[in-house]
Amino acid sequence: MQVILAAMGGGAPGTMTAECAGALAAAECVVGARRLLAALPAGCTARRVEAARPQEVLQAVLEARGYASLCVVAYSGDTGFYSGACGLLPLLAENGVAARVLPGISSVQLLAARLGRPWQDWTLVSAHGAACDAAAAVCGGRPVFFLTGGMLGPAALCAQLCEAGLGGLAVTVGENLSYPDERVTQATAAQCAQGAFAPLSVLLAEAAPRAPQRAPGIADSAFARGEVPMTKQEVRAAALGKLAVRPGDVCWDVGAGTGSVSVELALAAHCGRVYAVECEADACALIRRNRERFGAWNMTPVQGRAPEALAGLPAPDVVFIGGTGGGMAGVVDAALARSPSARICISAIALETLSAAAAALTAHGLAAQVTQIAVSRTRPAGGLHLLMANNPVFLVTGNCE
Structure with a gap:
C-alpha cells in the first residue's frame, strides 16, 4: 500500500x-x-x-x-x-x-500574502495547545508569527504583551484565512486583548522596541537610579560571566534594587524570562522605568519579600542574589528545591554575608567558589587623577563551574 x-x-x-x-x-x-x-x-x-x-x-x-x-x-x-x-x-x-x-x-504564507510582506525574517512560534511567553518571543528583534489555538488565542497572547508593558505594540490578527468570512485586523496589542476572534486565527506581532545591543557591564549612568542601591558596572559584568546566561534561560534576580542586574539578565536571555524580586515599592517603580528604558520586556517585576515571593515563579536556570534582608538561606533552598542545577551567584559586601552565602551553598553539597572584586576609579584632583577605591565585593557562586 x-x-x-x-x-x-x-x-x-x-x-x-x-x-x-x-x-x-x-x-x-x-x-x-x-x-x-x-x-x-x-x-x-x-x-x-x-x-x-x-x-x-x-x-x-x-x-x-x-x-x-x-x-x-x-x-x-x-x-x-x-x-x-x-x-x-x-x-x-x-x-x-x-x-x-x-x-x-501554510497560514504564515497566507497572512504574509494578505499583508504584501515577505516572511523569511519572521520568528515562528506555536501557541497551539502549548505554553508560550509572548513578551519574551517579541524581544528577539524580529516580527513574531504565532500559530494560536486552545486557551492561547490572539486576545490571550495580546494580554500577555500588555502585562509586560507592550500594550502599544502593533499586531495583526488573521481569522479564517482563505475562507469566505476571512478577516484581517491590524491594531495594537491593547486593542486586540479586548477583542473576540475566531478559533482559526493567527497573530503577527511586530518586534518590540529595544535599546541597541550592549555587552555585559552597562554604564551605571545609563540606569534610572534614585536613592536605591545598585550593583555596579564591573560587578554586573563579572556576575554575568559567572552565570553564563543563555538565550531562553529563566532567571531570578532576588533583591533587584534598581533592576540593573535584571536588565542585563534580560538582554542576555532575550527569549527567556527574568523575574526581578524586590520588596520596596520605590525600587519596583525604578525597575519598571529601567525595563522600559532598555526594552527589557521579558523582565517581570515581582514586589514581595523573598523567599515567600518566589513561591509562584517558574523553576530557575539562573539565580542572582543581591540582597534578601536575612532570608538568603531560604532563597537558596527555594531555588535548588525547584531546580537542583540552577546556577547561583550571590553578591556580598559584609564578611558576615560572605560567610552566610558560602554556608547556604555548601549546605546543599555545592562547592562555593568565592571571587573578590576590588574596583578603583579615577577622580580628578586639580591637574592630577587619583584612584578612589570602592568597597570590595565578593561573588559567591555555586553550580557555575
Missing part, C-alpha cells in the same frame, strides 16, 4: 495544490481530523477515517492495508509547519511503512 501525507493548505479549495487534489481523488482511504474530512473535494470517493493523534492515525493507516492500495493522511496548512506529520513519520518508519510527503500553503 502506498501512503501519502498530504497538506490541504489553508482550508478553502483554492489553497489546495493540484498534487494534493490528485492524491485525494485517487485515494481509497483518507485519514484526518473531522474538519479536514468535511472539506475534502467533491471528487474524493475514498473511505474516510477520523483520526488526529499520531498513534490513532498510525492505527488507521495500518488497518487500511487490508482494503486500500493508496491511503492519504490529510493535514491542514503545510506538512512541515507545526504539523502532525512530524509526529507520524517516525511512527510509520518504526512500523516499516514508507510515506511520501506533499507540502501545502
Whole structure:
C-alpha cells in the first residue's frame, strides 16, 4: 500500500495544490481530523477515517492495508509547519511503512500574502495547545508569527504583551484565512486583548522596541537610579560571566534594587524570562522605568519579600542574589528545591554575608567558589587623577563551574 501525507493548505479549495487534489481523488482511504474530512473535494470517493493523534492515525493507516492500495493522511496548512506529520513519520518508519510527503500553503504564507510582506525574517512560534511567553518571543528583534489555538488565542497572547508593558505594540490578527468570512485586523496589542476572534486565527506581532545591543557591564549612568542601591558596572559584568546566561534561560534576580542586574539578565536571555524580586515599592517603580528604558520586556517585576515571593515563579536556570534582608538561606533552598542545577551567584559586601552565602551553598553539597572584586576609579584632583577605591565585593557562586 502506498501512503501519502498530504497538506490541504489553508482550508478553502483554492489553497489546495493540484498534487494534493490528485492524491485525494485517487485515494481509497483518507485519514484526518473531522474538519479536514468535511472539506475534502467533491471528487474524493475514498473511505474516510477520523483520526488526529499520531498513534490513532498510525492505527488507521495500518488497518487500511487490508482494503486500500493508496491511503492519504490529510493535514491542514503545510506538512512541515507545526504539523502532525512530524509526529507520524517516525511512527510509520518504526512500523516499516514508507510515506511520501506533499507540502501545502501554510497560514504564515497566507497572512504574509494578505499583508504584501515577505516572511523569511519572521520568528515562528506555536501557541497551539502549548505554553508560550509572548513578551519574551517579541524581544528577539524580529516580527513574531504565532500559530494560536486552545486557551492561547490572539486576545490571550495580546494580554500577555500588555502585562509586560507592550500594550502599544502593533499586531495583526488573521481569522479564517482563505475562507469566505476571512478577516484581517491590524491594531495594537491593547486593542486586540479586548477583542473576540475566531478559533482559526493567527497573530503577527511586530518586534518590540529595544535599546541597541550592549555587552555585559552597562554604564551605571545609563540606569534610572534614585536613592536605591545598585550593583555596579564591573560587578554586573563579572556576575554575568559567572552565570553564563543563555538565550531562553529563566532567571531570578532576588533583591533587584534598581533592576540593573535584571536588565542585563534580560538582554542576555532575550527569549527567556527574568523575574526581578524586590520588596520596596520605590525600587519596583525604578525597575519598571529601567525595563522600559532598555526594552527589557521579558523582565517581570515581582514586589514581595523573598523567599515567600518566589513561591509562584517558574523553576530557575539562573539565580542572582543581591540582597534578601536575612532570608538568603531560604532563597537558596527555594531555588535548588525547584531546580537542583540552577546556577547561583550571590553578591556580598559584609564578611558576615560572605560567610552566610558560602554556608547556604555548601549546605546543599555545592562547592562555593568565592571571587573578590576590588574596583578603583579615577577622580580628578586639580591637574592630577587619583584612584578612589570602592568597597570590595565578593561573588559567591555555586553550580557555575
